[in-house]
Amino acid sequence: xxxxxxxxxxxxxxxxxxxxxxxxxxxxxxxxxxxxxxxxxxxxxxxxxxxxxxxxxxxxxxxxxxxxxxxxxxxxxxxxxxxxxxxxxxxxxxxxxxxxxxxxxxxxxxxxxxxxxxxxxxxxxxxxxxxxxxxxxxxxxxxxxxxxxxxxxxxxxxxxxxxxxxxxxxxxxxxxxxxxxxxxxxxxxxxxxxxxxxxxxxxxxxxxxxxxxxxxxxxxxxxxxxxxxxxxxxxxxxxxxxxxxxxxxxxxxxxxxxxxxxxxxxxxxxxxxxxxxxxxxxxxxxxxxxxxxxxxxxxxxxxxxxxx
Amino acid sequence: xxxxxxxxxxxxxxxxxxxxxxxxxxxxxxxxxxxxxxxxxxxxxxxxxxxxxxxxxxxxxxxxxxxxxxxxxxxxxxxxxxxxxxxxxxxxxxxxxxxxxxxxxxxxxxxxxxxxxxxxxxxxxxxxxxxxxxxxxxxxxxxxxxxxxxxxxxxxxxxxxxxxxxxxxxxxxxxxxxxxxxxxxxxxxxxxxxxxxxxxxxxxxxxxxxxxxxxxxxxxxxxxxxxxxxxxxxxxxxxxxxxxxxxxxxxxxxxxxxxxxxxxxxxxxxxxxxxxxxxxxxxxxxxxxxxxxxxx
Numbered sequence: 001x002x003x004x005x006x007x008x009x010x011x012x013x014x015x016x017x018x019x020x021x022x023x024x025x026x027x028x029x030x031x032x033x034x035x036x037x038x039x040x041x042x043x044x045x046x047x048x049x050x051x052x053x054x055x056x057x058x059x060x061x062x063x064x065x066x067x068x069x070x071x072x073x074x075x076x077x078x079x080x081x082x083x084x085x086x087x088x089x090x091x092x093x094x095x096x097x098x099x100x101x102x103x104x105x106x107x108x109x110x111x112x113x114x115x116x117x118x119x120x121x122x123x124x125x126x127x128x129x130x131x132x133x134x135x136x137x138x139x140x141x142x143x144x145x146x147x148x149x150x151x152x153x154x155x156x157x158x159x160x161x162x163x164x165x166x167x168x169x170x171x172x173x174x175x176x177x178x179x180x181x182x183x184x185x186x187x188x189x190x191x192x193x194x195x196x197x198x199x200x201x202x203x204x205x206x207x208x209x210x211x212x213x214x215x216x217x218x219x220x221x222x223x224x225x226x227x228x229x230x231x232x233x234x235x236x237x238x239x240x241x242x243x244x245x246x247x248x249x250x251x252x253x254x255x256x257x258x259x260x261x262x263x264x265x266x267x268x269x270x271x272x273x274x275x276x277x278x279x280x281x282x283x284x285x286x287x288x289x290x291x292x293x294x295x296x297x298x299x300x301x302x303x304x305x306x307x308x
Numbered sequence: 309x310x311x312x313x314x315x316x317x318x319x320x321x322x323x324x325x326x327x328x329x330x331x332x333x334x335x336x337x338x339x340x341x342x343x344x345x346x347x348x349x350x351x352x353x354x355x356x357x358x359x360x361x362x363x364x365x366x367x368x369x370x371x372x373x374x375x376x377x378x379x380x381x382x383x384x385x386x387x388x389x390x391x392x393x394x395x396x397x398x399x400x401x402x403x404x405x406x407x408x409x410x411x412x413x414x415x416x417x418x419x420x421x422x423x424x425x426x427x428x429x430x431x432x433x434x435x436x437x438x439x440x441x442x443x444x445x446x447x448x449x450x451x452x453x454x455x456x457x458x459x460x461x462x463x464x465x466x467x468x469x470x471x472x473x474x475x476x477x478x479x480x481x482x483x484x485x486x487x488x489x490x491x492x493x494x495x496x497x498x499x500x501x502x503x504x505x506x507x508x509x510x511x512x513x514x515x516x517x518x519x520x521x522x523x524x525x526x527x528x529x530x531x532x533x534x535x536x537x538x539x540x541x542x543x544x545x546x547x548x549x550x551x552x553x554x555x556x557x558x559x560x561x562x563x564x565x566x567x568x569x570x571x572x573x574x575x576x577x578x579x580x581x582x583x584x585x586x587x588x589x590x591x592x593x594x595x596x597x598x599x600x601x602x603x604x
Contacts, residue, residue, distance in 0.1 A: 034420030041476035
């Protein structure tokens with residue numbers, strides 16, 4: 001009897017101990033698969049990109065790639081194409097972020113009140129967002145085709161003479177088409193975010209301001225915009241980061257041409273890597289972009305936190 | 309001057325009249341409708357034109373000025389693209405890769421997010437922020453090291469390799485979204501189940517997951533959309549024609565078939581349809597996914 005009791009006590013104690021250990025280990029066990037995945041395919045590549053950027057990468061298998069320090073970075077700062085690409089990346093952000101935000105906000109504002117068929121209009125404006133970049137890039141390069149493109153066709157009909165503008169063969173018209181595509185594709189995204197923000201507006205405050213006789217412009221300036229500030233900052237940050245990522249449209253529409261004049265940082269990096277096989281130089285350019293993007297985001301988050 | 313006269317005079321004033329026009333709901337809404345329709349037309353028109361081109365025979369496509377509505381609509385572009393030019397294969401490849409990515413992402417992100425949401429352990433905050441950090445390092449920046457890594461693993465030119473990279477790139481956002489939802493499930497239910505002797509995994513499967521269906525749907529939809537549209541990694545890593553996904557198949561098609569725009573746009577329509585279908589079925593979750601970052 002006593003032995004049995006002892007045994008029982010022993011086993012329950014033992015069980016408790018095992019389950020206690022399991023309890024401690026369990027969280028680690030369940031985050032482990034995701035963590036390993038993430039470390040291997042995302043964190044390690046971030047590290048190895050920096051590492052490669054300090055080497056002179058030799059493509060031949062088994063060969064040792066010599067360490068060259070900052071040579072690739074120094075080369076980048078003296079490369080005229082990097083300068084053009086940096087300019088184009090900056091211009092891409094400047095030219096596409098404000099229009100996306102303003103037009104997205106207008107569309108959201110128009111759709112937030114009851115309007116017949118609002119769900120359909122919303123879905124239609126969102127359609128470009130979900131369509132693949134490959135499809136819309138070729139679609140736009142077809143629309144702006146110099147020979148049989150619709151834009152030149154429409155201009156010809158309107159002006160009663162043959163218009164053959166080589167949109168994508170000239171630096172600034174090509175950049176213009178690239179920016180237009182980005183804005184067109186992006187409006188729906190900021191619209192959806194602003195729409196959600198409008199739904200959460202402080203309705204009492206707006207009402208009482210209206211009752212107090214404030215004009216709608218004043219209500220906008222003093223009540224609506226301040227309460228939207230965090231969302232506006234969020235959209236701004238996301239679009240700026242998105243702007244630094246610009247790649248597919250340029251890669252497919254102009255290949256960075258004519259004469260590298262529409263190249264952005266990432267298309268140039270890609271070309272260096274996979275056309276010229278200068279992996280280290282390409283990694284240096286990508287690393288510069290990674291540091292810039294990360295720095296910008298941290299800065300934005302700080303600003304956002306400080307303003308509460 | 310009587311009060312009535314004063315009011316009459318006020319009504320006469322131009323300012324009041326404009327005020328009344330603005331106040332007039334019917335005019336207001338028609339102006340709104342007009343602007344909205346303009347927005348919609350601009351968003352939709354290129355797609356309408358793409359659809360029209362996909363039904364035009366080669367002769368119509370290359371005429372100038374361009375034809376807006378096909379004179380004699382034909383499905384020949386679709387048939388040729390689907391049968392002769394392997395878009396059926398690319399479609400299947402895209403399906404395999406996208407579903408593989410969705411399943412993998414769901415499994416890994418559910419487990420990890422559950423760990424972060426429900427347990428206190430050493431290093432939790434650090435590890436969570438490690439995941440979050442990649443949200444601000446765009447995936448496209450990592451093409452070079454990821455390509456070299458896959459080369460080392462012998463996973464270049466394989467759909468499996470693509471799936472691995474896609475899963476990894478979706479983890480941060482999915483974990484972020486799921487963790488915040490899991491945290492909102494009341495702990496009392498969980499404790500009650502634990503008292504009844506249900507295992508930790510049992511609690512996840514029987515309690516948490518059934519309550520999180522809409523968040524899981526959001527993750528699944530975003531992951532599917534991302535994998536379906538992904539171009540750069542596929543274009544860089546896949547070399548044999550039989551393994552191409554739709555976006556890279558589209559991009560390479562025009563180089564291999566000059567001026568076959570009709571077929572190209574037919575294939576584009578085929579590539580766009582599944583995403584549009586998913587979107588129509590799941591609009592609510594789409595918008596939840598987009599706005600969650602803004603408000604959390």
